[in-house]
Amino acid sequence: MNQGLSRRDFLKLASLMSLGIAIPPSVQYLGIPGILQGKRQNVLIVIFDALSAYNISLYGYSRETTPNLTRLAKRATVYHNHFASGSFTTPGTASLLTGMLPWTHRAIRINGKVKTSFSNKNIFNAFTDYHRIAYSHNPLVNILLKQFLEDINEYVPQEKLYLFSDSLIRDLFSKDEDIASIAWTRIMKHKEDGYSYSLFLTHLYEKYREYKVADILEFFPYGLPESYGDNYFNLQQGIDWTGDRLKNITHPFFGYFHYLPPHWPYKPHRDYAGQFANDSWKSLIKPDDLFTDDKSKEFLHKQRAFYDEFILNVDSEFGRLFNLLESSGILDNTWVVFTSDHGEMFERGIWAHETPTFYQPVIRVPLLIFGPGQQSGQSIYTPTSAIDLMPTLLHVTGHDIPEWTEGSILPPYAPLITPLGKKGIYAVEARYNDPAAPLVRATVMLVEDNYKLVYYRGYEELDLNNERTQLFNIQTDPEELIDLSLSKKETASELLNVIKTRLKESDEPYL
Ligand SMILES: [Zn+2]
Structure with a gap:
């Protein structure tokens, strides 16, 4: 022991x-x-x-x-x-x-x-x-x-x-929420051109909805929170x-x-x-x-x-x-x-x-x-x-x-x-990346002391080398108006190396 x-x-x-x-x-x-x-x-x-x-x-x-x-x-x-x-x-x-x-x-x-x-x-x-x-x-x-x-x-x-929800349709299509929302839109919603699969249900639904929220509508001048x-x-x-x-x-x-x-x-x-x-x-x-x-x-x-x-x-x-x-x-x-x-x-x-x-x-x-x-x-x-x-x-x-x-x-x-x-404090954005694959299209942030480095890779907006690096001093420049990635090259490359090492480690199980 x-x-x-x-x-x-x-x-x-x-x-x-x-x-x-x-x-x-x-x-x-x-x-x-x-x-x-x-x-x-x-x-x-x-x-x-x-x-x-x-x-x-x-x-x-x-x-x-x-x-x-x-x-x-x-x-x-x-x-x-x-x-x-x-x-x-x-x-x-x-x-x-x-x-x-x-x-x-x-x-x-x-x-x-x-x-x-x-x-x-x-x-x-x-x-x-x-x-x-x-x-x-x-x-x-x-x-x-x-x-x-x-x-x-x-x-x-x-x-x-x-207050009121589309749970009825969600329940009907509980195995597939995507289909549920499409079905809901097709059947119930009165589209701008007046088209829906069921004018009767649409009408009924709209009346029901109005009835359910009538009491509190007046408290929300921009409409009800949804x-x-x-x-x-x-x-x-x-x-x-x-x-x-x-x-x-x-x-x-x-x-x-x-x-x-x-x-x-x-x-x-x-x-x-x-x-x-x-x-x-x-x-x-x-x-x-x-x-x-x-x-x-x-x-x-x-x-x-x-x-x-x-x-x-x-x-x-x-x-x-x-x-x-x-x-x-x-x-x-x-x-x-x-x-x-x-x-x-x-x-x-x-x-x-x-x-x-x-x-x-x-x-x-x-x-x-x-x-x-x-x-x-x-x-x-x-x-x-x-x-x-x-x-x-x-x-x-x-x-x-x-x-x-x-x-x-x-x-x-x-x-x-x-x-x-x-x-270091990290944040990771990769909403278009396959979760079960290496992060080829992603943004990673690293904050260390006063510096914040943001590294982008794999976006079509980027230039030929497919990367972008931004460095800010968030203590002296909290509005992030001055990108220091060129003037403070050493700090930028030090932080970038840390990010790339961590990225590599996180990608390993998916290679
Ligand atoms: Zn949120």
Whole structure:
């Protein structure tokens, strides 16, 4: 029998050793005392989809989009340089839920899943002694949650928080969601030219829909919030339901709640709609990118205002959820995480997040961690990654950290004696690449200290050598206006070598 310390034992021991020795008194409540008293702490992860740190006033955005978050940040650990691991829902969420990078878990395509052999390598599996509950408005997230179903005690179907949905057709074609959506469109939808397979059903459906949403339509001047089609929802109702459900849930619980706002379509409640329509906010002039979507400045300006209003709506609802949790006493014994799966872009001719680029608005996301009963705030400026969340939450609740996670325990929770080396933060985009093949068409980001290198390969927009490299100093040039890849050649080539080595390693199983 091996008498030496395992990595897990080392981490556990380290966390105990650091207690009271190195942690300042103001942060001594951080998790561990609760474990020592034998009271297991709950975990609640709240995701708002496509929420960019760039547009959050807590992080310095000049439109006041997050008054509640700014207020609540005084009771949280706030991460100022936190990065998603992918630029859209599938890879971003999969990394958050597995603690692995997209080139490892391979959920890289729209509608993708993680590698079959990784189905049990997920955060729910690591909290096996907890009541595990999960909900998402977003079908792409539900594809992943369904893959992890064995490890979730209470999977709440997306329809639960839809006002009205196309679940009828989905049920009829449950084996094939693609056919379901085509069938739905063909049979039910009244197309612009008035054509549908069933005028009778279309008429009936439209009447039924109007009836179901009539009561709340007036609260949404831009239309009802929806998730991919006719899946209308009301965030307020979703937050109420969540607060209610958690009031009576079995403890300890691990909750994952993934709401769609402020993801497109941007449809804020009337209390927020129009708030930024006519203000004097002006964006910095940035040249169109090589990967431009050819969106005009006027279009981007308008969409940005709608998006910012939707963030204002999200901020208010998160504030309400926080109050609900506080008044029911849950906060005192729960770690609450506020974050997102990826960002959103309104610059360089690019809109939203269907882009091969990794500019800050699309990849830098918020992260706030509220410790149980935490009453003071602190800021972390070290670059951190979505894959760090899983090991951190396991660590602070006294769980073992599985060997397969690629993340690290976040500061300030990391034991100070952990031998931390220079740690790079990665993101990977490869939505058009076969998940079971080497990454020939991909973008990889590496952030190390103040530098961010973005490497592109295999896109038809690229020149003859089929590659592109960008280097930014995100500390001195947070708007990424100056590409340093030529003037700081040494740094660029050093980081590029690291990326290429990692790419090669990740490709190996697929060669
Ligand atoms: Zn998303």
